[in-house]
Structures are given as C-alpha cells and as structure tokens.
Amino acid sequence: MTTQESADIFGNNKSILITNVNDGTGPVDIFIDAEETISDIGCEIRKRHRGEAEFIVDGAGALALPGLSNTHTHAAMSLLRGYADDMILQDWLAQKIWPLEAHLTADDVYWGTRLACLEMIRTGTTAFNDMYFFMESAAKAVDEAGIRALLCYGFIDLGDAEKRERECRATEALVAHIRGLKNSRIHAAAGPHAPYTVSPEGLKWCGEFSREQDIPVHIHLSETEKEVNDCVARHKKRPAALLDECGLLSPRTIAAHGCWLDDAECALLGKRGVSVSHNPASNMKLATHRALPYRELVAAGANVCLGTDGCASNNNLDLFEEMKIAALLQKFFWNDPTVLAAPEALGMATANGAKALGFGDGALVAGAPADLILVTTRTPANTPLHNAASNLVYACSGSAVETTICNGRVLMFDREIPGEEKVLAEAAGAAARLVRRAQTPS
C-alpha cells in the first residue's frame, strides 16, 4: 500500500481515493471526499476523482470491509488483561477483579480505554459498546482515539433505594455530558447492569429514561444458568420476561451473552426486535456451559451481533478471532457444522453490529459512514483466496488489518498508528500502579 506522503494521511478532512481494492465483489475504487461518508464506490470510478484526491492509496492486494462493531465490552478492563485467569467465576470476581476495580481511578479508565481503542483500531474495529465506570474519562479517550462508541454507566442498585437514586443521577449526568460533547462518534446509552444486580424499579427507570431520551439500552442477560434460576426463584419468571415487563425490550436494546435463553425468550426477543450480543470467547473461558441459541434467535427475528466482553475474560478485543470462535462454538455446541457459516459471522461483526449500535449500515456503499478497513491478502492466512469470507473468519486474525478508517479519518495506515508507543507505555504504567495500590494495605 502506498500513498504520496503517508505521514500526512492521518488527521481529519483528507480526501482519499483507494484504488483497485477487493470489496468481495471484485476490484473497486472507493472515494472519501474529506467528509465523514463514503462519497463514491465502484468499478473504475478513479477517473472521476483522481483530480480531487489528496491521497491515493493503492488497494491492490487488500480486501476492503466495513469497520467492525464490538457490541459488548468493558474497554478499560484492558488494564486487567492477564491479571487473573483459570479460576471459578465467584472466586475470580471476589478475590481478584472486584478488589482491583475498587482502586480504579478516572485516569486508569482513560488510559485503559485508550489502550482498548488502540487494540481495536489495530484489529479493524471502528465502533464499540461499552459499560463501565468513570465514563466521562472513557468518552475523552474515545474522542481522542478517533473511533465510535456507545457509552453507558453500569447501573447497579442491588435493590437499595438510596443507591438507585444515585445510579439514576449518574446515568443522567453521563447522558448530559456526552450530549454536551457534540461528537457524532460518541453516543450515550442507559446501562442497567443485569436483571440480577438491578431491582425491577431500577430496570423500569432505565426503560423509561431510554424512551424519553431516545437512547439505547445496554444490559447483561442470561450469561449463567445460576442467574436464570435465581431470577425464576425471585421473580417467578425468566429474565427476558422480567425485562419485558419492565419495558426494557425494544429495538434500542442490546442484550449481551444470552447463553441460557430458552425458546420462548428467543421468540420474545425476536418479536421486540432486540439486538443480542454473542460473546463466545468469554462464555467459554468462564465456562457458561451453554452457547447462545443462535439459530432460534435469528429465526425469531432478533439482531444477533458479536462482542468480545472485557479483556479480563477473553483476553483481547480482536473481533476476527471472535468471529471464528463464534462460528466454531455454534457448530460444536449445537452439533451441526452448518450453523453460523462464515458470511453470517461477517454480517454479525459488520451490518448487524452497526445496526445494534446505531452507527449506520455497516456496509460499503456511497453515503454510508466512511468506516472501513483494508485487510492484506499478501499473507499466508489469505493464501489461497478461494473464498474471502472463509479466510476472513476462519484463517485471519486482526493482525491482517493494515489500514483502519473511521468517520473519514485514517487512524491506522500500513499498520502505523500515530502515538501508539505513548499509549502502550502510559497504559502499562497505569496498570502497574493500580496493582500496587490494590496490594498496599489501607
């Protein structure tokens, strides 16, 4: 890949012509005219735009794809990558994760989110759905990193009315803060953590608030068998029915995990047009023992998309790897090698993910957001190239991504990301200090 002066290609408002790139249909040219959308795409359109383009990128030897969407993560948990693994879920949370998280600062969340954005840019993800704490710091990190995010504060009341009030105010404050940024790449959501950590009153408040504000809802749903059993014992109904009763199921909802959904719940989620985020690597690592009922959800009309979960339970943010693990887990668990074929996995990470997050169509068409990635074919994983979708899902990792463009701005070119070293160093420092604070007797 070449351009005249590659150092200058980074930054806003550059007009870029990508020539001869394979978009899955054959070689095309793509023109981005210094705005935030793809202005033209097609065969041999370079003739029309050569004069206008400040930069011409030779796309021969690359596949062009829409930028991928990670529909469930806790970005700043990148600082906890590798801190604790291979443990029983409750021990892992109570002995390792929560004690460390108790020492998190706004600065940690800023650098953790910068690190996460860096990893996503490097592996071709241009939008993500995040639930965590200190989300103003996360928004600052996303703003500076240049990708898109739907951000929510993790609302947890544990049935305590006073705590609920505080969570409502925190949610309102974050939404107001993000509206105030006036950054089209950063949206706010309501984030009721899960049916087992939020009271029905809290769930209802989140539902009403999201309708009122016309913002998405991001929630965990039926990750483990235990939470489903507890829900039935406490509320006499399964989690999806509880959420529906609380007004939380709509096309604005993104429900993560869904491992233990039964057929009736799949039908309900489909009927309500919910997006369900499949997180296969995390589910396997934490041993949920059941895989998302993918076929039932799709048949019911739900929008099934893909997420990595946080780096403490994955431990990376590479959606190429996640596409593969999703396709593999579905085949293995449901005992059918035809479930979740490669083109469907690609659709989950692109069109379905973009739809879930409300960031365009996740497609390479004129007028769509200029969120796109170039994946090299000059690598063993893409040789031979019998079938691009198969190679992208089953053979490539995110390391095959060479160039990442979001909202018309080049964030990585030819594997170079300006400022990468500083982010790596600062995030490593923040992680080390966090562990030291957690280990110092208070």
Added chain:
Amino acid sequence: MTTQESADIFGNNKSILITNVNDGTGPVDIFIDAEETISDIGCEIRKRHRGEAEFIVDGAGALALPGLSNTHTHAAMSLLRGYADDMILQDWLAQKIWPLEAHLTADDVYWGTRLACLEMIRTGTTAFNDMYFFMESAAKAVDEAGIRALLCYGFIDLGDAEKRERECRATEALVAHIRGLKNSRIHAAAGPHAPYTVSPEGLKWCGEFSREQDIPVHIHLSETEKEVNDCVARHKKRPAALLDECGLLSPRTIAAHGCWLDDAECALLGKRGVSVSHNPASNMKLATHRALPYRELVAAGANVCLGTDGCASNNNLDLFEEMKIAALLQKFFWNDPTVLAAPEALGMATANGAKALGFGDGALVAGAPADLILVTTRTPANTPLHNAASNLVYACSGSAVETTICNGRVLMFDREIPGEEKVLAEAAGAAARLVRRAQTPS
C-alpha cells in the same frame, strides 16, 4: 530488535547473541555459537560471548519461548484453505475435499507444504507432524523451509489385501527416502490413517514396522462418535483397545483428536505412554460434539500436546490461536474454568509437543536444540504484562512472533522471511490450477 547487518543474519552457521530477552524468569541473554544448539543462556552472560558473536540481537521488549510444535496436521492442505466450509462432514469430504485431492500432484504438495511452513515460521512453530501423500515432495519443502518435521505417508488399506501391500511398500519407501536425506530436522514415521480405514492386519504391520525401524507412529483416533460406534460394532472393542491389540500403543505413538475416548481408554493410553494431540479448532469446526478428556488423560500419564489439523478444517496453522481455543474449549465443555490453565496450554505447545515428535525438550536450556522464537511485548495484546503465560495463551495471536530460529538458523527476523513473496505466489498459482483441473470434465 536490531542487529548489525540484518540482511546477513539468515542462513546457517551464524553465531548469535540475544541480549536482555525475557524468558519468563526475567531478562536473560542467549548465545547460539553457530551450531545447532543453545550454547549458553543466563543472566548477563553477554560479557562472555560478545566477542564471539557475529550478530547481536537486542531482545529487550521481547519474550523468548521454545519454538512451538504442531503435533497433527496435513500441511499441504493449505492449498484447500477456504475451499469448502460449513458443511456436514460426509458431504464436505465426498463432494469437496476428496474430489479435489484426487487431482493433487507432487508439485502441489511441495508448494502447499512450503506455504504451510511459511505460515508456521511466521506464527512461531518450528516443528510439525504431518500425514499426507507425495511425502517426498513434503520432505523437500521442509528441507528448504528450514523447520523440523516428522513425516508419514497416510496408510489406508480399507481391508483390501492388495492395497495393503502397496501401502506397506509406500511406507517403507518413504522411510528409506527420508533416511537417505540425512537431514537431522526431518524424521519419518509410520502413518496408519485410522482404525476405521486400516485393517487390523495393516495396523499390526505398521506396529511391527515402527518397532523394527524405531520410528514414531502417527494415527487418527476417536475423532467422531460414529467411528467409535462402528469400531465397537465391527471389532467388539473400542478403538484404543484395538490399537493396543495391534501393538500400536507405545511412547512412540502420536494419536490425534481423541474426542470420544472413554475413561478406560484414557487409562490405557496413559499406561502405554502415548502422546495425544488435541485439535480443538478442527473438532469444533467439524462438530465432533465432545472435547478431548484432557484431565483424565493427564491424570493417567498420557503426554497431551496440541495440533491444528489441516487448513481445510481450521483454517490456519497458528498454534497461539490453538492454545487459546484448547483452553477455552476444555473449560466450556467440561464446565470448569480451572481446567487447562495458561501455563499448561503453553506446555502442550512446547515441551509436550517436542517430546511427542522426538525433537528435544522444547525448553530454553543450554544444550537444547536452538529452536526458539521472540515474541514482541510492544503490542496491545501484551500490554499490560501482568502474566506472560496468560497473555501468550489468551491475548496474543501468532502475529506477535517477530523472530523464529530453528536448529540454530534464523528463519524469520523482525517479521522478515526471505523468499516469502515467491512462496505465496507459487502456492496461490498451484491452488488455482488444482481447482481448475478438478473442475475440468475428464
């Protein structure tokens, strides 16, 4: 990573000093004195060797690991990568894979194996265990690529005495051919394909031949439930018992898959000191529906190692990805997040794999074969570095490997592999011609 004249570092008989590299214990220096083994390793040993070293590689910012061992693959199937996926096993084989394989030539196997070796070098694998056809061509490819391989001809008699005779002669010829190469990196094995494709007479011949020649045995074992049920119906015993009766279970045996082994078979394989190659990605993609009984095999004393299977059912040869999928699948299927912790997964891909293939210890110690890789820590997947084993298994892909050394020879340095472009182009051409031949009516 830097060295004086990096272009010259490739090739045999270079003395190389790697300084300040993290081997998991802390920063060490490694000296390879133009021979095939690690001549010295330790803290600050650079003072002793600086004068002798032709090349000094700055290992700061890298982890040093033994080269990984892929204990089950069909390397030349790299040409079939992405040719057919997401199908029922029998349809996939009968409609897609076998018709294409019927048109394979020796030249295809040469370029397919070169492509596979290239991918393995790039992802840190320095030894592999291969079963396929035209294995003289595979040997030529391995010889030129510079890595290690244990090669066998896939012996299939389907109960036909005449075919059996031909398979015995082909096996003998390959072993003689490989002995004649006098290349310490290339060993021969007997390769009875599987209990369901080889008659008891054929299995017995392979067992006797391997004892007589003192060579390993490479076989498929209990990949699918159907083959186990068929074995019991035909032979009144399960596959491992059948192999034992035919004299095929010993510490020289590498049995691939093992998904459907029962407790008694695990005990038997452990007692005989067999190596069992876990191939989780292939098992998931082809929907075997049961995972290797890892804990039972380890408890019984079997040597459990790791394989990718061929690129038609994976679809890559990246053992970093395979370590992660192994650890994830074991946890998920056996419903216990503590099964197959990260250090064990690393051990499967290094020490256990090297032991299975008979290529040294898979450890970084003085006197061990100089098979080692340098993995960058200057990447999001290795930031922060709370725990190197965790990051290597759960966060990294093979793309984190920057330098690969096998038998004292540098095969990749700072991600550069001499001759890579030619191999990619020739392999792509061979794959395209293969498909055309298969599609031309004869």
